[in-house]
Amino acid sequence: MAIKNVMVIGAGQMGSGIAQVCAQSGYTVFLNDLSADQIERGLKGIKKNLGRAVEKGKLEADAMEETLSRISASTSLEDAAEVDLVIEAAVENIAVKADIFRKLDKIAPAHAILATNTSSLPITEIAAETDRPEKVIGMHFMNPVPVMKLVEIIRGLATADEVYKEIEEMTRVLNKVPVEVNDFPGFVSNRILMPMINEAIYTLYEGVASKEAIDDVMKLGMNHPMGPLTLADFIGLDTCLYIMETLYEGFGDSKYRPCPLLRKYVKAGWLGKKSGRGFYEYQ
Numbered sequence: 001m002a003i004k005n006v007m008v009i010g011a012g013q014m015g016s017g018i019a020q021v022c023a024q025s026g027y028t029v030f031l032n033d034l035s036a037d038q039i040e041r042g043l044k045g046i047k048k049n050l051g052r053a054v055e056k057g058k059l060e061a062d063a064m065e066e067t068l069s070r071i072s073a074s075t076s077l078e079d080a081a082e083v084d085l086v087i088e089a090a091v092e093n094i095a096v097k098a099d100i101f102r103k104l105d106k107i108a109p110a111h112a113i114l115a116t117n118t119s120s121l122p123i124t125e126i127a128a129e130t131d132r133p134e135k136v137i138g139m140h141f142m143n144p145v146p147v148m149k150l151v152e153i154i155r156g157l158a159t160a161d162e163v164y165k166e167i168e169e170m171t172r173v174l175n176k177v178p179v180e181v182n183d184f185p186g187f188v189s190n191r192i193l194m195p196m197i198n199e200a201i202y203t204l205y206e207g208v209a210s211k212e213a214i215d216d217v218m219k220l221g222m223n224h225p226m227g228p229l230t231l232a233d234f235i236g237l238d239t240c241l242y243i244m245e246t247l248y249e250g251f252g253d254s255k256y257r258p259c260p261l262l263r264k265y266v267k268a269g270w271l272g273k274k275s276g277r278g279f280y281e282y283q
């Protein structure tokens, strides 16, 4: 079965990026979120990205219009009745994702694959919410989606080989590189990245250095494109905390305890770039 019609759930930074790259590769896309306002914000981001590519001469103006015409706004999960694949990119919360997958299972056609862009949560547990665990899979894009090449593909315990192959093939169509990993908390990417970010936050919390100094050490000393505190703001501090909680609970090991400063910032609503303030301030 060839995938043609896709629904992306969550029009935040990841969902809008995923919708953009799918539409650019010829898929028709429903971009779904709870509110029309959030979808409008997501679409605005997509238009800005594509517009920048046109200005730089990397994309024809016609191609931009064609891409945009493939994306429809959706505030109803019922639209999943028309798709071959759903990619869920709502908030990193197991209760929210479980609820979405339970509902999708009743709406999406029997052949449809249900993928999640979760950063850390168990695919097997999400799949168990459905009566089609063989068609549930992790498809973990990196931020910013239009730029980053990697997609981690995670099989749940019951994921069928054909489903893995279809998602691997689609990843290549999106001009990205699939890497297969097993279903463990944080997979590979966030099992390694997020403890580094959490340690950078502890380093700030314990007064070892200023935020700028911590970022400079990792940028200039290790050639990271962004310092870890800037990267945490870019990812979203709520998402960073959710991932650390998943690692902490999933492994039951105190080495993954989230830094109290991270908790405090999230409680204050300082979520990073997306809320205008995190470790740094943004206009």
Ligand SMILES: CC(=O)CC(=O)SCCNC(=O)CCNC(=O)[C@H](O)C(C)(C)COP(=O)(O)OP(=O)(O)OC[C@H]1O[C@@H](n2cnc3c(N)ncnc32)[C@H](O)[C@@H]1OP(=O)(O)O
Pocket (backbone or CB within 6 Å): 049, 052, 056, 058, 118, 119, 141, 142, 143, 144, 145, 146, 147, 148, 189, 190, 193, 225, 226, 231, 235
């Ligand atoms: C949390 C998880 O579950 C997993 C994750 O995603 S972890 C996060 C993984 N991502 C990272 O680690 C990103 C680290 N940062 C970087 O790689 C770079 O800083 C960056 C790519 C974001 C920006 O690169 P830069 O060289 O500083 O900036 P800049 O020159 O402005 O941009 C480079 C290109 O990216 C594009 N770009 C930058 N930010 C973008 C964005 N938010 N959306 C779309 N495109 C973007 C630019 O348009 C530019 O495109 P062209 O090459 O076609 O001109």
Ligand SMILES: NC(=O)C1=CN([C@@H]2O[C@H](COP(=O)(O)OP(=O)(O)OC[C@H]3O[C@@H](n4cnc5c(N)ncnc54)[C@H](OP(=O)(O)O)[C@@H]3O)[C@@H](O)[C@H]2O)C=CC1
Pocket (backbone or CB within 6 Å): 009, 010, 011, 012, 013, 014, 015, 032, 033, 034, 035, 038, 089, 090, 091, 092, 093, 096, 100, 117, 118, 119, 120, 140, 141, 142, 143, 234, 235, 236, 239, 274
């Ligand atoms: N940020 C990152 O760097 C990366 C994140 N991810 C993962 O991608 C997912 C999304 O993250 P990100 O885009 O950063 O988060 P954002 O907060 O930017 O976006 C999440 C979006 O999902 C919406 N949403 C929440 N609940 C529902 C629902 N029930 N149905 C439809 N939409 C819903 C939110 O709406 P509202 O704001 O109204 O609640 C919001 O628009 C998470 O699972 C995250 O772990 C994966 C890779 C990288």
